[in-house]
Amino acid sequence: MNTTEIDPGELAVAPAVIAKWQGILDLVAQVIQVPAALITKAEPGSLRVFVSSHSSGNPYGRGESPQSCGSYCHTVLATRRPLVVANALTDPHWHGSPNAQQGMISYMGYPLRWPNDHLFGTMCILDSQEHAYAPAHQQLLEQFRDVVEQDLQQLYTSRQREEDDAAMMQQIIITEKMATVGRLVTGIAHELNTPLGNIVLCASTLADRLGEISTQAASRKLTQGGLKHLLEEGRDACQMIERNSARAGDLIASFKQIAVDQDAQERRLFKLEETVRNITTAMGPMLRREHVELAVDIQPGLTMNSYPGHVEQVLAKLIDNSVTHAFVGREIRRITISAAMDGDMVQLIYEDNGCGIAPDVLPRVFDPFFTTRVGGGSQGLGLAIVLNVVQAILHGTVRLESTPEAGVRFTFRLPLNPLAR
Structure with a gap:
């Protein structure tokens, strides 16, 4: 995996690190017996004092754009090399420069570099x-320069690691999204076998009976009772074809909407009740196979301007997680999904009556790659993906409550319009 390129200009040095650098400069000024020890920071079009020693006679304050050391430091930045000036008044190169004229006639400085070789300052x-x-x-100054550059490297690599982790999590979300769609395809294909099989059977039976009636009519053996019986059979067959066609149509429509939402992942207006129904319909085959009862209670008319595909992804992960972990060895298996508006937020609650989560495990369940089923085929990514999607994409929060043997309760607070917050 390629590492992310970091713009050092976006990185902020922590107060604790600045305090550490302050101690270094104070020690340098004391040991070498000079009035000023500085760390300067190069910024677009300027140079400013980032840290300044607390030494007697130091004219430079933090945040200032120093004039008397500017030429020295600009030379260090331009050449990317150390500079030593013992006495600017007697040095032909520096005689008459602003540095000498403003009083600071001796200087020793080193460039400070980020790990990508960009310059931090001096x-x-x-x-x-x-x-x-x-x-x-x-x-001594070189040793302290190395300490500061090690801090810069740690800051840079820490941010780089965060960016890489975020990119990896985004890729995992995409991969898991496709895996979810794949599982839904398998489940719906299996579920479609029943209504389509009934349609084919009814159509075939009706065709055979029409063939028989046609033969009887041709041989003048068709009776009024036989015709009436055919019409009753035809009506029943048509009703069965209509019911099974509607069932197949519902399954296909649910999957089609899920597939569109998962593929586009675009923000749009949607009714939460319909989105929840789509995902529960699509996962119906798995729930019935595992004998799980599902209850849905969504406030009627609740409309969001958000990302339905990601809401579906979260619910699919939670349902899959319950079926995989919660109901082993349990006869009564129940999942409840409810939601209601709360101001400009939606409170979405997901509950199951499964085995619950042990207190020592509860703080870790959202950690990537954490699983209680090591070697059991679980990757430990389900709830990590849920947390990432809720926080980074839906701009919401999640609270998990659980007691062993009493199931789990996930409470989501999701904005009706994430971009409006």
Whole structure:
């Protein structure tokens, strides 16, 4: 997997790290006996003091754009090399520069780099007197420079890891979405066998009876009673064909809407009751096979401007999770899905009466790859995906409550319109 490219300009240094750098600069200024030790930060079109030593005679405050050290530091950034100036007043290159004219005549500075070789800024010391910096001074500043760059590397790689994890989770969501659709296809295909088989049987039987009646009519053996019996059989067959066609049509319509929502994943207006009915209809074969009773209680007319495909994905994961984990060895198996408006939010509740979750396991169930069925084919991604979808896409929250042997209760708070919040 390719790592994500990070823009260092978007990274913020934590207060604890800044405090650590402050201690370093204070120590450097004390050991080398200079009035100013600085860490500067390069920003578009400017250079500012990021951390400044608390030393006597230091004219630089944090956040300032220093003039007297600017030329020195700009040279370090431009050349990407260390710079040592013992006395700018006697150095032909620096004589007459703003640095010398404004009092800071000696300087030693090093560039600070991010892991991707972009420049953070400089680490430097300045003095208003001539200062021939000894090799030990240079080594000391180099050691502290390395410490600061290690902190920058940790900050960079930590953000990179977060971005990579987010990208991986998004890919997992997509993969799991397709797997969910695949399971629904299998379930619906199996469920369609019954109504389609009944339609074929009725149509075939009706055709045979029409053939018999046609033969009787041709041989003048058709009686009024026989014709009446045929009409009754034909009416019953048509009614059965109509019922089974409606059943097949409902299954296909539910799956078609789910497939469209899962493929497009677009925000649109939808009635929550219809979305819940679509997913429960599509998962009906699995629920019936596992003898699970499903009750749905959605506030009539509850309309959301959100992502129905992701709502379906969340519910499909929860139903699959209950069937896989909650009902082993239980005779009475029940799932309840309810929802009602609460201001500009929807409170969606998912409950089952399964085995529940142990208290020591409960804090970890949303962690990626956590499963209580190691080696049992479970990847431990179901609830991690639920949490990611709810927070990152639906902009909602989820609270899980569970007591061993008393089932689970997921309470979701979802905005009616995520983009309006």
